[in-house]
Amino acid sequence: MTAHPTTSRFKDNAHEALGDDQLQKAMLNVRAGFIDKRAAVAAKLPEFEALRDSARDIKNHTLAHLDLYLERYEQKVIEAGGHVHWARTAEEARQIIIDLCQKSDAKIVTKGKSMISEEIALNAALSKAGITPVETDLGEYIIQLRDEAPSHIIAPAVHLNASQVESDFRRVHTHLDADRDLQEPVQLLTEARQVLRDRFLSADIGITGANFLVAETGSSIIVTNEGNGDLTQTLPKTHIVIASIEKLVPTLEDVSQILRVLARSATGQEMSVYTTFSTGPRRATDVDGPENYHVVLLDNGRSSMLGTDFQDMLRCIRCGACMNHCPVYHAVGGHAYGWVYPGPMGAVLTPTLLGVDKAGHLPNASTFCGRCESVCPVRIPLPKMMRHWREAEFSRHLTPATQRFGLAFWAFFAKRPALYKTLTPWLMSLMHLLGRDKGYLRALPLASGWTDSRDFPTPQGGTFQSQYRKQKSNGRAA
Amino acid sequence: MTDQAASRRPIRVGLFVTCLVDLMRPSIGFAALKLLEQAGCSVEVPSQTCCGQPAYNSGDRANSRALAEQVIRAFSHCDYVVAPSGSCAGMIRKHYPELFADDPNLAPKARLLAGKTHELTSFLVDILGVRQVEAQYDGSVTYHDSCSGLRELKVKNQPRTLLASVQGLTLVEMNESEVCCGFGGTFAVKYGEISTAIVEKKTENIANAQTHTLLAGDLGCLMNMAGKLSREGKPIAVRHVAEVLAGMTDEPPIAAPASSTL
Numbered sequence: 001m002t003a004h005p006t007t008s009r010f011k012d013n014a015h016e017a018l019g020d021d022q023l024q025k026a027m028l029n030v031r032a033g034f035i036d037k038r039a040a041v042a043a044k045l046p047e048f049e050a051l052r053d054s055a056r057d058i059k060n061h062t063l064a065h066l067d068l069y070l071e072r073y074e075q076k077v078i079e080a081g082g083h084v085h086w087a088r089t090a091e092e093a094r095q096i097i098i099d100l101c102q103k104s105d106a107k108i109v110t111k112g113k114s115m116i117s118e119e120i121a122l123n124a125a126l127s128k129a130g131i132t133p134v135e136t137d138l139g140e141y142i143i144q145l146r147d148e149a150p151s152h153i154i155a156p157a158v159h160l161n162a163s164q165v166e167s168d169f170r171r172v173h174t175h176l177d178a179d180r181d182l183q184e185p186v187q188l189l190t191e192a193r194q195v196l197r198d199r200f201l202s203a204d205i206g207i208t209g210a211n212f213l214v215a216e217t218g219s220s221i222i223v224t225n226e227g228n229g230d231l232t233q234t235l236p237k238t239h240i241v242i243a244s245i246e247k248l249v250p251t252l253e254d255v256s257q258i259l260r261v262l263a264r265s266a267t268g269q270e271m272s273v274y275t276t277f278s279t280g281p282r283r284a285t286d287v288d289g290p291e292n293y294h295v296v297l298l299d300n301g302r303s304s305m306l307g308t309d310f311q312d313m314l315r316c317i318r319c320g321a322c323m324n325h326c327p328v329y330h331a332v333g334g335h336a337y338g339w340v341y342p343g344p345m346g347a348v349l350t351p352t353l354l355g356v357d358k359a360g361h362l363p364n365a366s367t368f369c370g371r372c373e374s375v376c377p378v379r380i381p382l383p384k385m386m387r388h389w390r391e392a393e394f395s396r397h398l399t400p401a402t403q404r405f406g407l408a409f410w411a412f413f414a415k416r417p418a419l420y421k422t423l424t425p426w427l428m429s430l431m432h433l434l435g436r437d438k439g440y441l442r443a444l445p446l447a448s449g450w451t452d453s454r455d456f457p458t459p460q461g462g463t464f465q466s467q468y469r470k471q472k473s474n475g476r477a478a
Numbered sequence: 479m480t481d482q483a484a485s486r487r488p489i490r491v492g493l494f495v496t497c498l499v500d501l502m503r504p505s506i507g508f509a510a511l512k513l514l515e516q517a518g519c520s521v522e523v524p525s526q527t528c529c530g531q532p533a534y535n536s537g538d539r540a541n542s543r544a545l546a547e548q549v550i551r552a553f554s555h556c557d558y559v560v561a562p563s564g565s566c567a568g569m570i571r572k573h574y575p576e577l578f579a580d581d582p583n584l585a586p587k588a589r590l591l592a593g594k595t596h597e598l599t600s601f602l603v604d605i606l607g608v609r610q611v612e613a614q615y616d617g618s619v620t621y622h623d624s625c626s627g628l629r630e631l632k633v634k635n636q637p638r639t640l641l642a643s644v645q646g647l648t649l650v651e652m653n654e655s656e657v658c659c660g661f662g663g664t665f666a667v668k669y670g671e672i673s674t675a676i677v678e679k680k681t682e683n684i685a686n687a688q689t690h691t692l693l694a695g696d697l698g699c700l701m702n703m704a705g706k707l708s709r710e711g712k713p714i715a716v717r718h719v720a721e722v723l724a725g726m727t728d729e730p731p732i733a734a735p736a737s738s739t740l
Contacts, residue, residue, distance in 0.1 A: 018675050327658045331675040365669050367662025369625035390537030407533055411541040414527040428501050439735040440708050449670025454705035457733035464500045464507035468523055
């Protein structure tokens with residue numbers, strides 16, 4: 001679903017999204033559902049800000065010694081009886097997973113929610129290889145039925161309303177009573193659970209992502225609210241973890257620290273309902289668990305971010321707080337961003353993964369309001385990094401010509417105070433005359449983006465500096 | 479000069495009026511001047527143009543550096559630099575040091591200037607300890623917290639403290655006063671449709687507060703909100719907070735005609 005990015009068509013996508021009434025209605029849930037809850041739960045914890053510092057520091061430390069921790073992690077996974085596979089690219093990761101599936105003759109694969117799976121477009125690759133992927137997170141299950149990409153990194157179906165889900169279930173679950181009542185969200189949930197229960201039991205392999213990988217123990221950790229991840233990874237014979245390399249943290253103590261900011265920042269919960277640790281396959285004394293345990297570690301461009309302006313982005317723990325608080329995301333939803341990662345974190349990460357020539361709109365489509373940075377649990381300076389992308393674009397002459405011309409024109413005068421001082425009072429007085437009757441202008445050349453929907457206030461005439469100097473020379477007490 | 483004499487010397491403030499105020503609404507500059515002089519400062523207005531933020535946020539580092547150098551040269555002799563804008567003050571305070579981080583000659587100068595640059599209401603309250611102004615404004619107002627001032631400079635209570643001392647004025651908080659108005663500099667033109675969707679939510683919140691007047695501390699945001707309110711036909715007077723604090727509200731509100739009764 002995510003193989004063909006539409007990031008370069010961001011403006012068209014946004015236009016469509018702004019006219020989509022169902023989407024606009026659903027997006028109100030983001031504001032209501034996430035922001036107040038996060039604020040309330042953060043306010044209840046006096047050490048919340050200190051924990052954010054700590055989470056940032058743990059991730060910084062890990063990234064500074066990532067090679068060391070990755071090697072230690074691999075060693076520990078092997079000691080626990082598991083296998084580690086290194087994937088440099090999305091293609092390599094897909095191939096490793098398909099090979100593992102084919103070796104065990106797998107037909108059905110259940111999946112816990114994983115953004116890396118979306119990033120490497122795993123479902124399409126599995127299907128092509130004759131393997132049926134079944135998403136088991138409710139939101140992921142819904143968008144799989146609709147053949148859509150997630151629109152949010154923790155709430156994949158947040159762009160939908162319950163009535164849309166109801167009609168999808170009626171369309172797909174044709175084996176169920178056609179007259180059943182699906183008015184209430186809980187009825188939708190129950191139905192999804194019933195349908196998925198059979199799939200859990202028939203799956204040959206379970207694939208999950210990982211919120212964290214622990215170097216100290218070789219454990220992978222997932223946090224969920226539905227328990228689907230646990231069933232995905234314990235019931236089938238084989239558990240495959242797909243995770244990117246920056247998910248590493250050194251110790252269990254470090255994870256405990258970061259978990260305290262993760263759910264609070266994401267959903268406003270103190271902890272997610274399930275926090276599940278997996279360390280290797282089932283041991284002789286375990287009552288359940290998979291017989292085989294594999295980890296696929298994906299780089300896909302991340303190691304090239306180390307030591308650059310974008311290294312801080314690798315701290316991201318995928319909580320979604322940045323998009324939950326983003327006015328642009330609220331306005332256009334996640335699909336407009338055109339690939340896997342939407343919102344402010346996507347605006348920084350996507351150009352790294354796809355190239356700024358394809359994803360240049362994303363870091364530009366920001367007001368730099370800074371609300372994302374103000375809520376980021378690991379204090380990633382997201383606006384600053386978007387600005388770095390704009391600088392990269394500017395130096396590669398990718399910035400649109402009208403904007404370059406406008407800037408150059410403005411800078412020409414702004415860098416010549418004498419010229420500026422001579423011309424601006426006249427220019428402003430002229431503009432004042434044009435709009436003085438109404439106090440505003442209905443249209444301005446080259447600024448239709450503004451004046452199509454807003455009036456442009458008329459200047460008062462003259463400039464402050466010219467008036468101030470005149471007053472001063474007329475004997476105003478200095 | 480002895481220490482004692484030095485301490486009696488009035489504080490020398492360089493007023494960085496901002497290019498938007500210089501060009502669009504000089505009355506804000508005069509209001510800022512009056513407030514600073516009332517607080518006992520000796521104010522000067524060095525020759526100035528733009529802080530460089532439009533270039534900086536467009537990725538044009540060469541021009542943003544050139545303009546920043548110009549500001550550093552013009553203002554470094556002042557005790558303080560004060561701007562009636564959280565956005566431009568934030569540019570100097572937060573971003574000039576970043577801009578010159580790799581320049582051993584200019585980095586110390588940028589840091590020095592950054593350290594003495596303040597947004598107007600924050601300077602009055604936090605640095606000068608002003609709690610009251612002598613002004614009258616009959617009517618209810620609501621206040622929009624502009625993003626840069628709020629998040630980069632922690633401007634939140636300062637304007638409210640001062641507004642509370644204005645005779646006849648009632649402050650009614652709108653919902654989501656801390657949410658962006660959708661201006662974002664060139665964003666408002668480059669992504670006009672998205673900017674419009676954001677400002678529509680804002681004007682809805684403004685209208686729901688049912689006040690006579692909307693105030694904020696940044697002219698860019700004010701022009702955006704006033705332009706939208708005007709197009710929507712919502713009769714709400716829009717002014718910079720300095721105009722009200724200085725008691726200088728003779729000029730018609732932003733985007734209102736000279737004959738305005740607002």
